[in-house]
Amino acid sequence: MKENILVVDDELGVRESFRMILKDKYNLFIYSDGKDALEFVKKHRVDVALLDIRMPKMNGIDVLKKIKGINPDIQVLMVTGHATLDTAVEAMRFGAFDYIYKPFDKDKLEDLVRNGVKRRKQRIKEKKELKHLEIVKKDLDERLQKAYSSTVESLMAAVTAKDTYTSSHSEGVAEYAMLLLEGLNLDLSSEDKEIFRYVCTLHDIGKIGISERILRKKGKLNKEEWKEIKKHPEIGASILQPIEFLEKFIPMVLYHHERFNGKGYPEGKENGEIPSWARILAVADAYHAMRSDRPYRPGMGEKKALEQLKAGAGSQFDPEVVKVALKLFKT
Numbered sequence: 001m002k003e004n005i006l007v008v009d010d011e012l013g014v015r016e017s018f019r020m021i022l023k024d025k026y027n028l029f030i031y032s033d034g035k036d037a038l039e040f041v042k043k044h045r046v047d048v049a050l051l052d053i054r055m056p057k058m059n060g061i062d063v064l065k066k067i068k069g070i071n072p073d074i075q076v077l078m079v080t081g082h083a084t085l086d087t088a089v090e091a092m093r094f095g096a097f098d099y100i101y102k103p104f105d106k107d108k109l110e111d112l113v114r115n116g117v118k119r120r121k122q123r124i125k126e127k128k129e130l131k132h133l134e135i136v137k138k139d140l141d142e143r144l145q146k147a148y149s150s151t152v153e154s155l156m157a158a159v160t161a162k163d164t165y166t167s168s169h170s171e172g173v174a175e176y177a178m179l180l181l182e183g184l185n186l187d188l189s190s191e192d193k194e195i196f197r198y199v200c201t202l203h204d205i206g207k208i209g210i211s212e213r214i215l216r217k218k219g220k221l222n223k224e225e226w227k228e229i230k231k232h233p234e235i236g237a238s239i240l241q242p243i244e245f246l247e248k249f250i251p252m253v254l255y256h257h258e259r260f261n262g263k264g265y266p267e268g269k270e271n272g273e274i275p276s277w278a279r280i281l282a283v284a285d286a287y288h289a290m291r292s293d294r295p296y297r298p299g300m301g302e303k304k305a306l307e308q309l310k311a312g313a314g315s316q317f318d319p320e321v322v323k324v325a326l327k328l329f330k331t
């Protein structure tokens with residue numbers, strides 16, 4: 001298929017020279033005025049445009065800028081006389097690929113037009129490749145996301161098999177934690193937010209390592225049993241440790257039972273020593289636990305649970321997180 005070449009020049013003699021030289025090899029569209037030429041560009045495919053610089057109505061630089069605005073793939077060759085040589089050089093800044101000096105040599109013109117056609121083809125090829133790469137990347141991203149969520153689902157299935165309460169509690173905690181995250185306006189990418197949610201869902205995974213007898217016990221736990229239960233943050237963190245994509249938020253699992261006043265476990269960290277994610281999770285976790293019905297007690301009402309959070313601000317919980325929770329957990 002022949003390429004489409006646009007010629008814009010106000011001098012009849014020059015237009016005829018272009019026609020004679022290029023007519024056998026290309027489809028030529030020849031205009032004496034930029035405005036009409038632009039109408040053509042809007043509606044038809046153009047591979048290379050040859051633009052005279054000095055024209056009475058619209059000069060070649062303006063036509064060049066407009067053509068590039070309509071379709072940046074069109075390769076533009078400026079046609080210049082001695083007086084406009086500087087302008088021709090300047091045109092390269094606006095996207096022209098070269099210029100030809102009038103009166104022009106036939107071979108030189110053919111070479112330049114051939115070059116323009118080649119550049120245009122190269123540009124289209126690169127764009128196609130880029131598009132293909134983008135599609136491949138999107139596909140890989142989707143597969144990765146799928147792998148992430150199935151990893152989390154498998155781990156959750158293990159939790160559910162062991163203890164159904166822990167499983168439904170975890171989903172609820174993740175919901176509250178996401179609300180807090182939004183309310184605190186923390187600077188997190190959407191990908192990180194998703195991983196934060198995953199880790200919130202998995203925060204009690206360490207309970208897999210605790211005896212079912214203790215997990216399902218209806219009465220109060222004795223000292224030994226408490227000692228056992230308190231191991232779950234460390235067990236959880238070590239289960240998740242090998243999963244690289246969760247890495248950033250694993251400390252949240254390890255420290256979700258730390259208290260703001262240093263009286264929590266496993267390490268008795270306090271205030272700012274506790275990672276901020278863990279301070280968020282602690283509030284979401286406690287609130288959901290208070291609201292939930294358990295075999296040995298009914299769930300607390302909203303008002304009372306919020307009062308408990310307020311009472312724990314500064315001792316058990318980070319007061320900044322509680323402030324947001326009081327606003328957002330109200331229905």
Ligand SMILES: [Fe+2]
Pocket residue numbers: 203204232256257
């Ligand atoms: Fe926990």
